[in-house]
Amino acid sequence: MLIVLPSIVSGIGVVFILLGIFVDGGLLRDIFLAVGAMLLWLDFFITMAIFRRSVRSIDRRLRRIEARQERGE
16 A cells, blocks of 8 residues: 555646646646646655655664574574
């Protein structure tokens, strides 16, 4: 689920940007482009949060393994 979420957000962002390009209304075009750009930025931040969580999880596991090795288990 964590890997799929950024893909969904960026996909929706791309759809909004494409709608903004092809829609002929001035205000509607601006709204679609703004929402699309915000969703693409949100995708970046979600991806970084998932990466940070994964790295912290790996770091905790390594600390446990190192602690076991120091105790001689």
